[in-house]
Amino acid sequence: MALSKLLMTIGWQATFHRSALYGVAGKLFFLGLWLGSCQQAPSNIHEAETPGPVTSSPNAKAPPPPPPNSYLAQLPPEATGQLVDMGINIVIPTYLTQNMALANYGVGGLDGNGAYYWLVYRDDNSRCFAIEYLSGGIEDIWLEKQESLRSDLFGEGYSLYHGKFPNGSDGELPESDLFTDWFAGEDGFYRLVGAGLVNSQDYGQGDCSNLTVKEAISIAESLSYLPTDIRTLDL
Numbered sequence: 709m710a711l712s713k714l715l716m717t718i719g720w721q722a723t724f725h726r727s728a729l730y731g732v733a734g735k736l737f738f739l740g741l742w743l744g745s746c747q748q749a750p751s752n753i754h755e756a757e758t759p760g761p762v763t764s765s766p767n768a769k770a771p772p773p774p775p776p777n778s779y780l781a782q783l784p785p786e787a788t789g790q791l792v793d794m795g796i797n798i799v800i801p802t803y804l805t806q807n808m809a810l811a812n813y814g815v816g817g818l819d820g821n822g823a824y825y826w827l828v829y830r831d832d833n834s835r836c837f838a839i840e841y842l843s844g845g846i847e848d849i850w851l852e853k854q855e856s857l858r859s860d861l862f863g864e865g866y867s868l869y870h871g872k873f874p875n876g877s878d879g880e881l882p883e884s885d886l887f888t889d890w891f892a893g894e895d896g897f898y899r900l901v902g903a904g905l906v907n908s909q910d911y912g913q914g915d916c917s918n919l920t921v922k923e924a925i926s927i928a929e930s931l932s933y934l935p936t937d938i939r940t941l942d943l
Contacts, residue, residue: 780934781827782810790815791934794823796895799861801839803930805923807831812912817843823896828911836906836916837924839931843896848889849873852880855925861932862891868900868928870921886918888928900928 781800783791787810791798794815811830817823823843830836852871859866866889872880885904890897902924903916919927 782808782829783813783827784810787813788934791825794818794825796823796841796843797893798825798934799839799841799891799893799898799931800827800934801829801900801927801930802932803926804829805831805835805919805927807833808835811836814911826909826911828906828913830913830916834916835919836903836913837919837927838901838906838909838911839898840901841896841898842890846890846897849887851885851887855921857888857925857928859891859929859931862893866891868921868925870902870924884918886921886924891931898931900924900931 781802782804783800790813808829808831810827812828813826815825822845823841825841826838828836828838849869851869852874853869855868855870856864857866857868858864868886868888870884870886872882872884875881883904886902887905888900890899903918906913906916918924
Protein backbone atom coordinates (compact mmCIF):
# COMPACT_ATOMS: atom_id res chain seq x y z
CA MET A 709 0.00 0.00 0.00
CA ALA A 710 2.75 2.44 0.82
CA LEU A 711 4.60 1.44 -2.34
CA SER A 712 1.51 2.09 -4.48
CA LYS A 713 1.07 5.56 -3.05
CA LEU A 714 4.72 6.28 -3.67
CA LEU A 715 4.49 5.23 -7.31
CA MET A 716 1.30 7.30 -7.80
CA THR A 717 3.03 10.34 -6.32
CA ILE A 718 6.06 9.93 -8.58
CA GLY A 719 3.81 9.54 -11.65
CA TRP A 720 1.80 12.64 -10.81
CA GLN A 721 4.95 14.68 -10.32
CA ALA A 722 6.36 13.47 -13.66
CA THR A 723 3.11 14.34 -15.38
CA PHE A 724 3.16 17.79 -13.80
CA HIS A 725 6.74 18.43 -14.91
CA ARG A 726 5.95 17.33 -18.49
CA SER A 727 2.91 19.58 -18.59
CA ALA A 728 4.95 22.53 -17.30
CA LEU A 729 7.67 21.89 -19.82
CA TYR A 730 5.14 21.65 -22.64
CA GLY A 731 3.56 24.92 -21.48
CA VAL A 732 6.88 26.74 -21.38
CA ALA A 733 7.88 25.37 -24.76
CA GLY A 734 4.60 26.48 -26.25
CA LYS A 735 4.99 29.93 -24.85
CA LEU A 736 8.54 30.17 -26.17
CA PHE A 737 7.32 29.02 -29.60
CA PHE A 738 4.63 31.70 -29.81
CA LEU A 739 7.05 34.30 -28.42
CA GLY A 740 9.48 33.47 -31.23
CA LEU A 741 6.74 33.89 -33.83
CA TRP A 742 5.78 37.27 -32.36
CA LEU A 743 9.38 38.51 -32.31
CA GLY A 744 9.83 37.40 -35.89
CA SER A 745 6.79 39.33 -37.01
CA CYS A 746 8.09 42.44 -35.22
CA GLN A 747 11.46 42.18 -36.96
CA GLN A 748 9.78 42.06 -40.37
CA ALA A 749 7.60 45.13 -39.75
CA PRO A 750 10.23 47.87 -40.26
CA SER A 751 11.27 46.31 -43.56
CA ASN A 752 7.69 46.35 -44.79
CA ILE A 753 7.20 49.96 -43.67
CA HIS A 754 10.44 51.04 -45.32
CA GLU A 755 9.46 49.39 -48.58
CA ALA A 756 6.05 51.01 -48.49
CA GLU A 757 7.49 54.52 -47.90
CA THR A 758 10.29 54.34 -50.49
CA PRO A 759 9.30 56.75 -53.32
CA GLY A 760 9.38 55.49 -56.84
CA PRO A 761 11.17 57.16 -59.75
CA VAL A 762 10.03 60.72 -60.54
CA THR A 763 8.79 61.23 -64.06
CA SER A 764 8.00 64.57 -65.64
CA SER A 765 4.77 65.11 -67.44
CA PRO A 766 5.14 65.66 -71.19
CA ASN A 767 2.75 68.61 -70.79
CA ALA A 768 4.82 70.31 -68.05
CA LYS A 769 5.59 73.96 -68.84
CA ALA A 770 8.75 75.93 -68.10
CA PRO A 771 8.41 78.59 -65.37
CA PRO A 772 7.47 82.04 -66.67
CA PRO A 773 10.18 84.71 -66.99
CA PRO A 774 10.56 87.16 -64.09
CA PRO A 775 8.49 90.35 -64.32
CA PRO A 776 10.26 93.43 -65.74
CA ASN A 777 10.38 95.18 -62.35
CA SER A 778 12.23 92.29 -60.67
CA TYR A 779 15.66 93.06 -62.16
CA LEU A 780 18.32 94.95 -60.22
CA ALA A 781 17.69 98.69 -60.76
CA GLN A 782 14.93 97.43 -63.07
CA LEU A 783 17.43 97.03 -65.91
CA PRO A 784 16.21 94.41 -68.40
CA PRO A 785 18.85 92.01 -69.78
CA GLU A 786 19.23 93.88 -73.08
CA ALA A 787 19.97 97.16 -71.28
CA THR A 788 22.40 95.46 -68.91
CA GLY A 789 24.15 93.89 -71.88
CA GLN A 790 24.69 97.25 -73.60
CA LEU A 791 25.98 98.82 -70.40
CA VAL A 792 28.34 95.93 -69.70
CA ASP A 793 29.74 96.23 -73.23
CA MET A 794 30.98 99.73 -72.38
CA GLY A 795 33.69 98.12 -70.26
CA ILE A 796 33.37 100.65 -67.42
CA ASN A 797 31.98 100.70 -63.90
CA ILE A 798 28.22 101.15 -64.27
CA VAL A 799 26.59 103.20 -61.51
CA ILE A 800 22.98 102.31 -60.71
CA PRO A 801 20.47 103.28 -57.99
CA THR A 802 19.95 100.49 -55.47
CA TYR A 803 16.96 102.27 -53.93
CA LEU A 804 13.87 103.39 -55.85
CA THR A 805 10.70 105.03 -54.62
CA GLN A 806 7.42 103.15 -54.89
CA ASN A 807 6.14 102.48 -58.43
CA MET A 808 9.33 103.89 -59.96
CA ALA A 809 10.38 102.07 -63.13
CA LEU A 810 12.98 102.42 -65.86
CA ALA A 811 11.33 104.51 -68.60
CA ASN A 812 14.22 104.86 -71.07
CA TYR A 813 17.97 104.56 -71.37
CA GLY A 814 20.75 105.46 -73.77
CA VAL A 815 24.34 104.39 -74.41
CA GLY A 816 26.81 106.06 -76.77
CA GLY A 817 30.21 107.48 -77.52
CA LEU A 818 31.93 104.12 -77.70
CA ASP A 819 33.99 105.13 -80.74
CA GLY A 820 36.37 107.29 -78.69
CA ASN A 821 34.35 110.51 -78.92
CA GLY A 822 33.33 110.55 -75.28
CA ALA A 823 31.42 107.67 -73.74
CA TYR A 824 28.11 108.31 -72.00
CA TYR A 825 25.01 106.57 -70.73
CA TRP A 826 21.82 107.65 -69.04
CA LEU A 827 19.00 105.87 -67.23
CA VAL A 828 15.64 107.62 -66.85
CA TYR A 829 13.17 106.49 -64.19
CA ARG A 830 9.53 107.51 -63.98
CA ASP A 831 6.62 106.61 -61.69
CA ASP A 832 2.88 106.51 -62.31
CA ASN A 833 2.58 110.15 -61.18
CA SER A 834 5.07 111.31 -63.88
CA ARG A 835 7.79 112.02 -61.32
CA CYS A 836 11.16 111.52 -62.99
CA PHE A 837 14.87 111.46 -62.39
CA ALA A 838 17.89 110.25 -64.34
CA ILE A 839 21.33 108.84 -63.65
CA GLU A 840 23.89 110.31 -66.08
CA TYR A 841 27.45 109.27 -66.91
CA LEU A 842 30.11 111.17 -68.90
CA SER A 843 33.68 110.10 -69.46
CA GLY A 844 34.73 113.77 -69.27
CA GLY A 845 33.86 117.35 -70.17
CA ILE A 846 31.66 117.98 -67.15
CA GLU A 847 30.52 121.43 -66.02
CA ASP A 848 29.58 122.42 -62.48
CA ILE A 849 26.22 124.11 -61.93
CA TRP A 850 24.31 124.79 -58.73
CA LEU A 851 20.94 125.87 -57.35
CA GLU A 852 19.90 128.16 -54.52
CA LYS A 853 19.79 125.42 -51.85
CA GLN A 854 22.32 122.73 -51.03
CA GLU A 855 22.17 119.48 -49.02
CA SER A 856 25.21 117.40 -48.08
CA LEU A 857 25.38 113.81 -49.26
CA ARG A 858 26.98 110.82 -47.54
CA SER A 859 27.85 108.40 -50.31
CA ASP A 860 29.27 105.00 -49.40
CA LEU A 861 30.55 104.69 -52.97
CA PHE A 862 32.07 108.13 -53.62
CA GLY A 863 32.75 109.41 -50.12
CA GLU A 864 32.14 112.89 -48.70
CA GLY A 865 32.31 116.38 -50.20
CA TYR A 866 29.31 116.05 -52.55
CA SER A 867 25.94 117.80 -52.43
CA LEU A 868 22.42 117.72 -53.78
CA TYR A 869 21.16 121.09 -55.03
CA HIS A 870 17.49 122.09 -55.24
CA GLY A 871 15.42 125.18 -55.84
CA LYS A 872 15.77 127.82 -58.53
CA PHE A 873 18.79 128.63 -60.67
CA PRO A 874 20.75 131.69 -59.54
CA ASN A 875 21.00 134.42 -62.17
CA GLY A 876 23.68 136.76 -60.83
CA SER A 877 22.48 140.18 -59.71
CA ASP A 878 19.18 139.67 -61.54
CA GLY A 879 17.94 137.21 -58.94
CA GLU A 880 16.86 133.64 -59.57
CA LEU A 881 15.58 132.05 -62.73
CA PRO A 882 11.96 130.91 -62.27
CA GLU A 883 12.51 127.21 -62.96
CA SER A 884 13.07 124.89 -60.02
CA ASP A 885 15.00 121.67 -60.24
CA LEU A 886 17.27 119.33 -58.32
CA PHE A 887 20.50 117.51 -59.12
CA THR A 888 23.72 116.37 -57.48
CA ASP A 889 27.34 117.23 -58.01
CA TRP A 890 29.20 115.10 -60.51
CA PHE A 891 30.55 112.12 -58.58
CA ALA A 892 34.12 111.29 -59.61
CA GLY A 893 34.70 107.60 -60.30
CA GLU A 894 37.57 105.60 -61.78
CA ASP A 895 36.03 105.63 -65.26
CA GLY A 896 34.41 109.06 -65.37
CA PHE A 897 31.69 111.12 -63.71
CA TYR A 898 28.17 110.32 -62.57
CA ARG A 899 25.25 112.33 -61.21
CA LEU A 900 21.53 112.30 -60.47
CA VAL A 901 19.38 114.92 -62.20
CA GLY A 902 15.75 115.86 -61.64
CA ALA A 903 12.76 116.57 -63.82
CA GLY A 904 13.92 119.92 -65.25
CA LEU A 905 17.06 118.49 -66.83
CA VAL A 906 15.24 115.29 -67.85
CA ASN A 907 12.60 117.33 -69.71
CA SER A 908 15.24 119.48 -71.42
CA GLN A 909 17.31 116.54 -72.66
CA ASP A 910 16.55 114.21 -75.53
CA TYR A 911 15.53 111.41 -73.18
CA GLY A 912 12.12 110.69 -74.66
CA GLN A 913 10.27 112.07 -71.65
CA GLY A 914 8.10 115.14 -71.13
CA ASP A 915 5.98 116.80 -68.47
CA CYS A 916 8.04 115.25 -65.68
CA SER A 917 7.81 116.55 -62.12
CA ASN A 918 10.38 116.26 -59.37
CA LEU A 919 10.80 113.90 -56.48
CA THR A 920 10.90 115.34 -53.00
CA VAL A 921 14.32 116.44 -51.79
CA LYS A 922 14.33 113.65 -49.19
CA GLU A 923 13.59 111.00 -51.83
CA ALA A 924 16.26 112.37 -54.16
CA ILE A 925 18.84 112.27 -51.35
CA SER A 926 17.95 108.65 -50.54
CA ILE A 927 18.36 107.63 -54.18
CA ALA A 928 21.61 109.58 -54.62
CA GLU A 929 23.11 108.03 -51.49
CA SER A 930 22.11 104.55 -52.71
CA LEU A 931 24.20 104.75 -55.89
CA SER A 932 26.43 101.74 -56.32
CA TYR A 933 28.37 99.92 -59.02
CA LEU A 934 26.58 97.17 -60.89
CA PRO A 935 27.86 94.01 -59.11
CA THR A 936 30.66 92.14 -60.82
CA ASP A 937 28.83 88.80 -60.85
CA ILE A 938 25.95 90.41 -62.77
CA ARG A 939 28.18 92.45 -65.09
CA THR A 940 30.02 89.32 -66.20
CA LEU A 941 26.97 87.17 -66.93
CA ASP A 942 26.78 85.68 -70.42
CA LEU A 943 23.76 87.72 -71.46
